[in-house]
Amino acid sequence: MTIFVRAYQYGDIEAMQQIWNEVVHEGIAFPQKQPLSLDEAKTFFKEQTYTGVAVEGETVVGLYILHPNNIGRCQHIGNTSYAVSNQHRGKKIGETLVKDSIIQAAAHHFRILQFNAVVATNHSAIHLYKKLGFTQLGTIPGGFRLPDGTYADIHPFYIEV
Template sequence: MGLSVEKYSSADLADMIRIWNEVVEEGIAFPQEELLDETSGREFFAAQTYCGVARLDGKVLGLYILHPNNVGRCGHICNASYAVSSESRGLHIGEKLVLDCLEQAKLHGFGVLQFNAVVESNIHARHLYERLGFVQLGTIPRGFRMKDGSCENICPYYHEL
């Protein structure tokens, strides 16, 4: 069957919640601290402009969420987050998710995809984003509180669509 990225369905929710919570629990990439349960997860994913899932031979290995970064005069800028299950990392699933997200962002009428808080030490994500044409806007000192309580710099990025 091979790797595919497609819109999520309700049948994917349990895997999506598990993968999302895994990243939240790691405490080194997402700003969220609260875990999703079945109810909050269903509501969270339904509230996004678009959610894509990466499947390999029918199994969900990763996902992304896409939504406006702001409202009104800045509503043409979107934001996204990506999560890949720990057992699937290193298989270039993140790249497939980001590429699909760029296409979906265009299809949904956005003009810019912006990442507000890429943790500076997340070098794999940063290299991927830069390879795909994202531009770093600068560095925000101590902008992310890690799970251990220490703070790390964050690097905002953008990509014109």
């Protein structure tokens, strides 16, 4: 079945909340420690510059949020976070989401997409970002605390859009 990305709709929020919270519970990619309640999810996704969902048939299988990375003189730099449902991983949904986010970043007048904290153990994301032309800016040693209390390095990445 074909996967396509579109702007989220109100009826998608419960599925989006579930997918987002899966990633939060895993504790290996997002900085958040607490899951989103349904009311928090409604507000959170609405407040973004753009929220896209990957859909397979009628099922939301992934999502991303796009927003400024900073304010004022730096708000032309966008930031995104991606989440794919555990049961739908391995279908290149992440790649589809990242490609769409680059298009949406340009459409929303961002000049750059910057990822502040790609966890070094997230090898598939790092491989994907490099494949799509993102540049790694360096390494922040021990920048991410894993669920077991150990620390992993993080890598900032960017791409001009």
